Amino acid sequence: MDRNPQAEQMADESMVRNLAAQAEAIWPQELPIMRGHPVPANPTILDVGCGTGEITSRLAEVFPTATITGVDLIEAHLELARARYPQLAERVTFRQADAFELPFAAASFDLVVCRHMLQAIPHPERVLAEMVRVTRPGGVLHVIPEDYDMIHAAPTRLDVAAFWHAAPRAYSAATGTDLHIGRNIYHHLRALPVEDIRIDYVAVDTLRVPRATFASVFEAWRDGYTDVLAQHLGWPEAKVRDHFEAMIECIRDPDGFALWVVPVVSARIRAAC
């Protein structure tokens, strides 16, 4: 099994841009949800699939006495994260590890965070179970599971709704991943020893998020995914690119409206009876 089937796209320069833009777009609305989690003083936190450390570093700000570990498979992202946040090195560690086999004992963390990763791997339910294993009873799991049917834009010169219906399905089928994990995660969590499952939503739209920031996400997706989507859809690259362009034009148009609904899911690990 390929444990990071999007490795090429994840390691691309466009992904570094994308993670920065996504953090800028999503974090302001996610922050109150994060602050609401019941974590003890001096918490231990794990950020699974931490990428370039965008959110690991923000977690260090929100929890100033926390000890934080960020793990990812891509060493280049981890190196960038270490280089970007040397001031956090005393309490934030970035290390290479596989989310399917986390190198930590059971019940090691008070809070486990996993953002924008579950849509990119096969068998996300296995990684969810692994994250539950390393979270202590009473601890919290905080996940952003993407769902590519939750993207809307109008007016657009092309039928982007049809594109967002077709492309993720073709991609999922070709890679064995679930690009609709946003709606499927509840079912997976119900099979695990968790309680208080909560689903909040961040509304990334053209009213709440600066258009330039919002557009940057789609520009990065365009640059990183056009070729592979064309291949899986059986479309010419120019046609895929044009659908991204139509989205971006709508987002940048002061009279256009676009919305990306981002689920933010949390659950508490059940205490052993």
Ligand SMILES: C[S@@+](CC[C@H](N)C(=O)[O-])C[C@H]1O[C@@H](n2cnc3c(N)ncnc32)[C@H](O)[C@@H]1O
């Ligand atoms: C879209 S990025 C999200 C980065 C970060 N969580 C954020 O919110 O900015 C997904 C990350 O998950 C990582 N990843 C994918 N499969 C993984 C696995 N099996 N174990 C650890 N990390 C993995 C990728 O390398 C990538 O850096």
